[in-house]
Amino acid sequence: MHRIVPLVASLQEHLDRLTGKPEDYRPAACPSCGLGRPWCHGHYERKADRDDGRFNPVPVPRYVCRRKGGCGKSCSRVPSCLPPRRWYLWSVQRAVLVCLLSGMSLRKCADTVGCILGPSQRTIRRWWRWLEARHALFSFRLLDREPEWGRAVQWRDFWRRALAQEELRELMAYLDNQELIVP
Ligand SMILES: [Zn+2]
Incomplete structure (x- = not known):
């Protein structure tokens, strides 16, 4: 479903990359309608760190399809260390x-x-x-x-x-x- 950004091994790496190379997370096309790159749309927070919790809350970037003729839907992208729907890494x-x-x-x-x-x-x-x-x-x-x-x-x-x-x-x-x- 193109929700996962590959090759992000840890939550630390995720935070570094989100600050240093945020474009890595931005989808190439809208996953819903397939039109051009969605725009950044803030983030939501997940309690993803089940060790000592020092990375919590972990930001998960969101995007919205705002192209002309696009669907207007939003999507999010998680680093590969973080399962889209499961609690444990x-x-x-x-x-x-x-x-x-x-x-x-x-x-x-x-x-x-x-x-x-x-x-x-x-x-x-x-x-x-x-x-x-x-x-x-x-x-x-x-x-x-x-x-x-x-x-x-x-x-x-x-x-x-x-x-x-x-x-x-x-x-x-x-x-x-x-x-x-x-x-
Ligand atoms: Zn769309």
Whole structure:
């Protein structure tokens, strides 16, 4: 859906880039009607930092389509470290998924990684089921990017390979750019 700006690894990087290179965030075209670049339209704030909270509130830039004949709709752009719709950063989700993909049980994962990084067993289970349910759709698109991952026989193997080579946040930024909905 073109909501994610790729290659922004951390909230610190996000703040630096938003000040230093704000044009990186501005969409090339309106995501709703496809007309020229939307105008800056302030920002909204998210409590995105779940560590010590020092980055909160995190600004998320907004844009509005004000071209002649445009749709007038607004949109926002998040850095790739920050999921558009989920509470926990991709880095936390990645840590959890890597453990589960290596064969760790949900309970063990919740007791160890979950205990340190925050997500409950129920949340961890939801992420796990989400990945499995989206596998066919996501892997189909990701194979364009990395055909080598197609050698995986089953879905867990695919994601083990993918996450060994690429950050989850960048895989999701890529899928978002391919018009798929990522959480
Ligand atoms: Zn528009």
